[in-house]
Amino acid sequence: MDTKKYVIRQISIFSENRPGRLAAIAHALGEEKINILAFSIAEANGFGVVRALVDHPEKAHDKLLSMGFNIAFTDVIAVRMKDQPGGLYEVAKILGDSGINIEYSYAYSGKEGAVLILRVDLVEDAIKKIQNSGATLLERSVFH
Amino acid sequence: MFWDKKIETLKTDDLQALQLKRLKKTIAQAQKVGFFKKRLSDAGITASSIKTLDDIRKIPFTKKQDLREGYPFGFFAVPLKEIVRIHTTSGTTGKPTVVGYTKKDLDVWADLIARNMTMIGVGKEDIFQNMVNYGMFTGGLGFHYGAEKIGMTVIPGSTGNTKRQIEMIRDFGVTTIHCTPSYAMHLSEVAEEMGESLDSLKTGIFGAEPWSESVRHTLEKRLGVTAYDSYGLSELFGPGVAFECREREGLHIWHDSYLVEIIDPNTGERVSDGERGELVVTPLVKEAMPLLRYRTGDVTMLMEDGCLCKRAKKITRITGRCDDMLVIRGINVFPSQIEHVLLKIPEVGNQFMVYIDRINHLDEMTVEVEINRAFFSGELTDLARIQKKVGKELRDALELRTTVRLVEPGSLPRFEGKAKRVIDRREEI
Numbered sequence: 005m006d007t008k009k010y011v012i013r014q015i016s017i018f019s020e021n022r023p024g025r026l027a028a029i030a031h032a033l034g035e036e037k038i039n040i041l042a043f044s045i046a047e048a049n050g051f052g053v054v055r056a057l058v059d060h061p062e063k064a065h066d067k068l069l070s071m072g073f074n075i076a077f078t079d080v081i082a083v084r085m086k087d088q089p090g091g092l093y094e095v096a097k098i099l100g101d102s103g104i105n106i107e108y109s110y111a112y113s114g115k116e117g118a119v120l121i122l123r124v125d126l127v128e129d130a131i132k133k134i135q136n137s138g139a140t141l142l143e144r145s146v147f148h
Numbered sequence: 149m150f151w152d153k154k155i156e157t158l159k160t161d162d163l164q165a166l167q168l169k170r171l172k173k174t175i176a177q178a179q180k181v182g183f184f185k186k187r188l189s190d191a192g193i194t195a196s197s198i199k200t201l202d203d204i205r206k207i208p209f210t211k212k213q214d215l216r217e218g219y220p221f222g223f224f225a226v227p228l229k230e231i232v233r234i235h236t237t238s239g240t241t242g243k244p245t246v247v248g249y250t251k252k253d254l255d256v257w258a259d260l261i262a263r264n265m266t267m268i269g270v271g272k273e274d275i276f277q278n279m280v281n282y283g284m285f286t287g288g289l290g291f292h293y294g295a296e297k298i299g300m301t302v303i304p305g306s307t308g309n310t311k312r313q314i315e316m317i318r319d320f321g322v323t324t325i326h327c328t329p330s331y332a333m334h335l336s337e338v339a340e341e342m343g344e345s346l347d348s349l350k351t352g353i354f355g356a357e358p359w360s361e362s363v364r365h366t367l368e369k370r371l372g373v374t375a376y377d378s379y380g381l382s383e384l385f386g387p388g389v390a391f392e393c394r395e396r397e398g399l400h401i402w403h404d405s406y407l408v409e410i411i412d413p414n415t416g417e418r419v420s421d422g423e424r425g426e427l428v429v430t431p432l433v434k435e436a437m438p439l440l441r442y443r444t445g446d447v448t449m450l451m452e453d454g455c456l457c458k459r460a461k462k463i464t465r466i467t468g469r470c471d472d473m474l475v476i477r478g479i480n481v482f483p484s485q486i487e488h489v490l491l492k493i494p495e496v497g498n499q500f501m502v503y504i505d506r507i508n509h510l511d512e513m514t515v516e517v518e519i520n521r522a523f524f525s526g527e528l529t530d531l532a533r534i535q536k537k538v539g540k541e542l543r544d545a546l547e548l549r550t551t552v553r554l555v556e557p558g559s560l561p562r563f564e565g566k567a568k569r570v571i572d573r574r575e576e577i
Binding site: 014016018019020046048049050051052053072073074075076077078107108 | 519521524525526527528529531532535553554555556557558559
């Protein structure tokens with residue numbers, strides 16, 4: 005099975021926890037006409053990581069890098085959830101039963117239903133298990 | 149009250165004769181240290197070329213950075229088997245400054261502390277709680293042995309667990325305490341929260357960091373003590389070098405044991421009495437680790453007026469530093485030490501900023517450091533690990549808890565001239 009097409013490139017941006025940092029990132033992406041499809045902020049002790057799925061990750065990377073941001077790509081996967089009670093449970097159970105750890109995750113409610121973005125420790129295994137279970141993975145081409 | 153009245157009140161002529169005799173002995177002792185042997189021979193000086201006390205000016209100064217070259221035992225003038233104790237203090241970079249003591253040194257040091265404690269009127273009847281670090285810091289064991297020498301009942305309280313310290317003061321009827329002035333402020337607040345009035349306290353000895361008259365006033369009011377200023381540094385044994393007497397108008401420095409010069413730190417020239425400058429000390433009674441014209445970095449002046457207590461010339465309370473050394477929770481920190489630590493950690497850059505605040509009367513140090521681009525994986529956990537690593541390395545090197553803030557690469561100020569990396573936001577204490 006070709007698992008690669010399900011691996012999505014998330015951009016992860018190091019940001020100090022101070023006013024205006026998110027605005028600076030969002031403004032830069034807007035200027036480059038880059039669309040943000042999904043997005044989350046993880047906060048730790050005085051700093052954070054802004055995570056985003058964008059339609060042009062390379063372009064976003066280069067733009068933010070040129071502005072001095074510390075930016076890296078991270079491989080994530082996206083699973084379609086049933087937008088109803090128990091939807092998240094189904095996906096989480098598949099991974100839990102397979103011993104795959106979710107490092108973090110965030111969700112968005114897309115035009116065609118809810119989507120769960122997952123960062124897992126074993127990406128290939130996760131893709132296989134989710135597919136075998138009959139759940140729907142979104143392909144990279146959906147995003148970029 | 150005197151511990152050793154004869155020596156503490158020597159007439160000027162006798163004192164100078166004793167100083168000269170001891171200076172010659174000290175120079176002979178220093179010759180046993182490779183560093184001084186070379187220094188003195190380069191300057192063409194032998195013990196016999198010192199005919200008067202003023203001849204000391206021919207001897208080059210010794211600086212803290214010089215001691216670094218001798219790490220660990222290069223400045224010992226006696227074989228290691230004669231050394232019975234080792235303490236350390238902050239070095240200017242990665243390695244601490246090591247100080248060693250012979251049996252005789254420990255005895256002489258305890259005797260100096262005994263003089264100080266007797267001078268302020270404490271003794272056998274007193275119960276003494278020593279609330280400073282008992283480890284490598286000289287303040288713990290230094291005061292401990294001096295207080296035992298004069299027969300006080302000594303409680304080695306050390307640091308931490310403020311509630312327990314307060315309970316001991318109450319339950320043991322402690323009359324005399326020794327700690328940093330900022331810890332004393334903290335102690336007084338915790339006592340107030342606990343509803344403890346600490347009525348047994350009479351005397352407070354405060355040192356290891358500079359403090360003002362207004363803090364003296366506050367501490368005396370809050371703790372019900374008479375507060376005395378204590379001065380010392382590990383290179384000169386530790387605490388006990390100079391101390392306030394009951395007049396509390398300047399500190400008596402023990403001239404029979406420490407030859408004092410006050411210099412202009414820029415020119416190295418001596419300044420007159422009543423003029424501020426850097427305190428330079430040649431210890432006259434040290435066996436294991438003699439030093440010649442040691443630059444303390446502390447700013448003070450020799451006072452012109454005599455003292456009602458009949459002891460010799462005083463210095464004023466230390467008003468600051470002539471280098472960039474910081475005193476944080478009583479611990480000496482050089483910004484160069486921080487730089488040295490960061491240089492060894494590839495995950496962060498070499499630029500840094502230090503912020504010092506006082507929160508609930510305790511000093512807090514925050515170090516800002518840039519994350520190195522090459523080490524950013526995109527994962528929050530990796531960043532947290534780096535943050536923890538930097539904090540641990542700083543703690544190990546400085547023996548000080550530090551808050552580490554990771555900042556974006558390129559965001560810290562770059563300095564072209566003299567770097568100003570330290571922002572001290574503490575109000576005067």
